[in-house]
Amino acid sequence: MTPNDKPSVLDAPPVAAPQRLARLLRWLRSDLAAAASLGLLLALAVLAIGARWIAPFSPIEQDLVNTLADASAAHWLGTDDLGRDVLSRLIHGAPASLYASVLAVSVALLLGVPVGLVAGFLGGWVDDLISRGIDTLLSFPAIVLAIAVTGALGIGLTNGMIAVGIVFAPQLARLVRARTLVVRHELYVDAARCFGASTGRLLWRHVLPNTVQPVIVQVTLLLAGALLAEASLSFLGLGIQPPQPSWGGMLARAYQNMELAPSQMLAPGLAILFTALAFNALGEALRVALDPTMRRL
Amino acid sequence: MIGRGGIRFLLRRLAQALPVLVFATFVVFSLLKLVPGDIAVTLAGENATDERIAEIRALYGLDRAFLLQYGDWLWKAVHGDLSKSLLSGEPVMTSIVRCLPNTLLIVSIALSVALVVGVPLGMLAASRPRSWIDSGVMSFASLGVAVPNFWLAMLLVSLFALQLNWFPATGSSPFLADPVLSLRHALLPGLALAAGGVAEIARQLRSSLMEILSSQAVRTLHAVGMHPARILWQHGLKNVALNMITVVALLANRLLAATVVVEAVFAVPGMGNLIVNGAILRDFPIVQGVVFAMVLIVISLNLLADMLYRVADPRVT
Numbered sequence: 176m177t178p179n180d181k182p183s184v185l186d187a188p189p190v191a192a193p194q195r196l197a198r199l200l201r202w203l204r205s206d207l208a209a210a211a212s213l214g215l216l217l218a219l220a221v222l223a224i225g226a227r228w229i230a231p232f233s234p235i236e237q238d239l240v241n242t243l244a245d246a247s248a249a250h251w252l253g254t255d256d257l258g259r260d261v262l263s264r265l266i267h268g269a270p271a272s273l274y275a276s277v278l279a280v281s282v283a284l285l286l287g288v289p290v291g292l293v294a295g296f297l298g299g300w301v302d303d304l305i306s307r308g309i310d311t312l313l314s315f316p317a318i319v320l321a322i323a324v325t326g327a328l329g330i331g332l333t334n335g336m337i338a339v340g341i342v343f344a345p346q347l348a349r350l351v352r353a354r355t356l357v358v359r360h361e362l363y364v365d366a367a368r369c370f371g372a373s374t375g376r377l378l379w380r381h382v383l384p385n386t387v388q389p390v391i392v393q394v395t396l397l398l399a400g401a402l403l404a405e406a407s408l409s410f411l412g413l414g415i416q417p418p419q420p421s422w423g424g425m426l427a428r429a430y431q432n433m434e435l436a437p438s439q440m441l442a443p444g445l446a447i448l449f450t451a452l453a454f455n456a457l458g459e460a461l462r463v464a465l466d467p468t469m470r471r472l
Numbered sequence: 473m474i475g476r477g478g479i480r481f482l483l484r485r486l487a488q489a490l491p492v493l494v495f496a497t498f499v500v501f502s503l504l505k506l507v508p509g510d511i512a513v514t515l516a517g518e519n520a521t522d523e524r525i526a527e528i529r530a531l532y533g534l535d536r537a538f539l540l541q542y543g544d545w546l547w548k549a550v551h552g553d554l555s556k557s558l559l560s561g562e563p564v565m566t567s568i569v570r571c572l573p574n575t576l577l578i579v580s581i582a583l584s585v586a587l588v589v590g591v592p593l594g595m596l597a598a599s600r601p602r603s604w605i606d607s608g609v610m611s612f613a614s615l616g617v618a619v620p621n622f623w624l625a626m627l628l629v630s631l632f633a634l635q636l637n638w639f640p641a642t643g644s645s646p647f648l649a650d651p652v653l654s655l656r657h658a659l660l661p662g663l664a665l666a667a668g669g670v671a672e673i674a675r676q677l678r679s680s681l682m683e684i685l686s687s688q689a690v691r692t693l694h695a696v697g698m699h700p701a702r703i704l705w706q707h708g709l710k711n712v713a714l715n716m717i718t719v720v721a722l723l724a725n726r727l728l729a730a731t732v733v734v735e736a737v738f739a740v741p742g743m744g745n746l747i748v749n750g751a752i753l754r755d756f757p758i759v760q761g762v763v764f765a766m767v768l769i770v771i772s773l774n775l776l777a778d779m780l781y782r783v784a785d786p787r788v789t
Binding site for chain 1: 499503506620748
């Protein structure tokens, strides 16, 4: 920077990356629930990616002599009705859950955010039309539509989760639309328009960044919803197909053996519960941290 | 109670709901277009005769333009004809009429439990903010939102039906024939479903109550020496009741969807089992019919909530 090149008031204050990281760490230190949730989710991601190397046994190898065994040194969580190692199946079930959640929420983001931006920014009949469409999709229960789509396209997790994403999209669209309505008449947007910025540039550079914070919070909460939807679909036999392990599928098997071995349902159920809990807690913590009226991050 | 303004409000809300309804039926019908390949061949299944395929083609009028097919389907649906099951040949409407009461009973129980338990919990938490009671209620609410309700259902079956034998583990029974047996069947599914509802109501009630209790008006009441309990009951609850209408309507919608999975655990012959079996067996008219019925119920519930809101607060226009 030359001596004449004084920073102008128009420049946004630059935030260096290390500073951001420091702020993130400070936030995590001040909010233990957020730190614990993030830690749990990161650990889960590591398990999901490294399942093949971390899991002590193959998730589908059967040992019919050793079925429904209690926890032991070899099998920390015991074995299921086909003698498969429960811990290994749990670890190998993690990728399915995370893949399904991320898929559904990505679909919701890709559909919801642009639609919300356009509706809020253009207004008029476009907004009316889109808002009616949003109302319509909001009256479809996510899991019911997912089941129907699976019934049409054939059984498979991907189809169902795309349907869940489509039903989640209006929630994001509504959020983005509301933010856009507020921002579109701000002075800096008018100024950029006066300088000849195109609509696309206005949306991308000036409106979109303002919608990021509420969207992040909502996405975290939707991830929990998608996780529960995946578990439900797999439990119903409409998601991941056996012998591929999934937490919902493990619960379906535990259900069959409920009278014989009720403890079989504990591990997969707790896995779903704690993952959903972590997503929700992280979302709530982010909501507080990102709220401009009580800014901490 | 409802004057001329109220009737105008009702008509306008109906006019707003109509396009949503039409669009929703279009989405429901379009689901058919997702079926890959020749729809009639796919739906007829393996080893189907040519006659069978022709029958399905005629059922949906597949040789005609898409919009005509849709119009035909909608016309019949409006007249209560949701076509016939591809497997049993039973009219879909008959199946829905048979299954819907079981589902509605479970949802009603869940909604009642959610209100009866959730409202006191929310009030308790709001009246002592940041106390151990408050944090206890909020932790319980977080658990209630995150717990997979079909897993909770399994835990309840295992404990109360299989170990203690207090309730039947599966099935249902018609309410009018034997209300007590019917309730015994529906109680556990209702409880499993209620967990999320209790959490939702407690949370929402707490946050809206706390907003009101920290307002200027309430501070004035404290200043003039009104008893805190009276403030909570008279001013807090009256103002919060309006919000609760919307919360309860949204909750009813959500419970209606969630019961699909809970029904599977208890093998309740309700809407959930109908659509799940329909999807697995590719009995597409059943699937379409259930989605149609569910969406219709959701839209009617929203309309009803708006009307109640208008009755409770005539300033709404």
